[in-house]
Amino acid sequence: MTAALGHSATASPLPGKKGTKPGLATARRSLANADRTRAWLHRQATGNDLGPVVAITDPNIPSWKETKSRERQGNLSFSRGLRAYYAVLHDLRQSHPDCRLAFVTLNFSETAARQLAATATKDNRTLATVYGKRVARRLRESGIPAAFFSVIEDTGGRDRADQHSNPFSGLHVHALIAYHVDDEERLKAVFRKDRNDVDNGMVWQQTYHQKWKRNGDGSDFPLLDDQGNRYRIAPVNAGAADYASKDLQRFSRHMAAGGSRIYCPNDLRKAAEQRYERRRRRVIKLDRHKQKLAGCTLHEVLSLVLNDRIPGRRDPEPVYDWEYEESAEDGPHVPYQAAGGLRDHRKADRLDPEEAGAGGPAGARVDARLFGLPAAVWVTAPKIESPRDFRPCSMHTRHTARGDLKIMTRGFRARQ
Structure with missing residues (x-):
């Protein structure tokens, strides 16, 4: 499965007005076509198209190396890096019918947490790296092909009776993992080795309850919870990556703040970077040629951005200052x-x-x-x-x- 990292089998719907006849939007020549295309490319580059997520409204898209581990939009958090990692896993799920995507929450046992802390101190590594490599090693030894990334959080023992007796009681991990459907039970066994038996040690989610946000008539949310709120069963989406970013900057006695709490294997990280930069360059290209696209149809704008050419348009024939002229009598002559x-x-x-x-x-x-x-x-x-x-x-x-x-x-x- 890891060999398919970075290859997407599906694409977001092309930009255009809903409810219009095919070809109507492309027939209108105006700068609005370039603006509409930029909005579509911005959604792709920011991950806003990957589900009900925190909407990134900043028109500027930083380079991969300039992205922050965590950003805020209002009172909600998001991470461009975590979204990019999720996007690669999303592409895997879309391209392989037997691929599943799960969001895993694991509360560490005290023994596992102390072992992780001791190894991190000995090897001068972060807790996230030590645990991520432990899981990766177990997957290799079990022969399970899977792609994943994880984020370690520390609630600091808040609201726990054992916060003084067990300083690691708040440590837990969130992981997003793509795997073959036949390997699910073996995967669960890999994660169970580090869970505790006191709390809800491990939660394995392929779906979640998506709540109605009071937009529309709510007919797409047919279920009701105990409080009478509408919801529906939805597959795991990029909202899980946003959720995992919420504590990246929170204080912890065991970890530094920021990206050191994230583990992502090199192949997944590289595929995510290439995917992110490819979509970012398309937005930059459109901005650079925007004035040239003022009179282009939507199809022409997309062709320039995706294929580096505008269909049906050719460069004018060059006008030469020097030419031959042939006659039957005395042949060509030279203009001067x-x-x-x-x-x-x-x-x-x-x-x-x-x-x-x-x-x-x-x-x-x-x-x-x-x-x-x-x-x-x-x-x-x-x-x-x-x-x-x-x-x-x-x-x-x-x-x-x-x-x-x-x-x-x-x-x-x-x-x-």
Whole structure:
């Protein structure tokens, strides 16, 4: 399963107005199409599209290295990093029909907590790293392919009678894990080894009670709890990652605040970073070309952001300052700029390469004084027998900073 990290089989619905006929939104050419696309890309980059989560409204998206371990939106917390880790697991669940995603809460036994603390002190590691590596080792030894990340929290013994006798009573862990449905019981056995038997030692959730937020008529929330509030059974989503971020900055006698409380294996962390940065770059690209997209349809905006091109639009054909002109009598001639200005080469005197002098293996030397150019400039006029003798190249003239006229190839030349 870990080999599939970072590969998504599904994509968020494309931006557009709900209830409109297909193609109607793409037919309207205005800057609103770019704004609508940016809102869609922002939802993807921030993880706002992964379920009922804390809505990130900041239009700026920091780079992966600049993300904070925990941020706040009102009185709620979220973590861009934890959302990115969850997004990779979400993609696994979407791409594999036998994949399951569970949110695990485990209260450590006193023995397990003391062992973790002793190992962390001995190896100079964090509790999160020690426990995460312990679980990863057990999974390898059991032959269970699974992807997970975890966050350790410490309630500090609040509201517990044994807070003085057991200083580790508040330690517990939240983990999100993606696994094959056939491995569920063996996975539970791996986590049970460290649970306590006093409290609700371990909670294994694939679904949760999603409460009605009083938006809409509530018909999608058919169930009622003991207080009469509407809810429905929903699968675990990115809201679990937001929930796990709530205590990342809270004081603990056993752990430093911040990202040191998070454990994520390297392969999952790398896949999450690549996924995050790929979506962030799309938003940056749209912002950079926004003025250019003012007259584009929604389809054209998406094509530029996702495919680096606008369909149906081609760069204009270049206008060459230098070209050949062939006639049946005396072949092509060379246009030039005389001292009195640019002459019409169709009316200019024809130059026969044979009469102009010996000019090298490919053609004749033309006296530069005929063109009003410095004597050091050489122009080659090879003899053309038929149109098949042409092959692409480039030639044009331009003035240098000193005012000298340079001749550069562009257009066509004779085949050798």
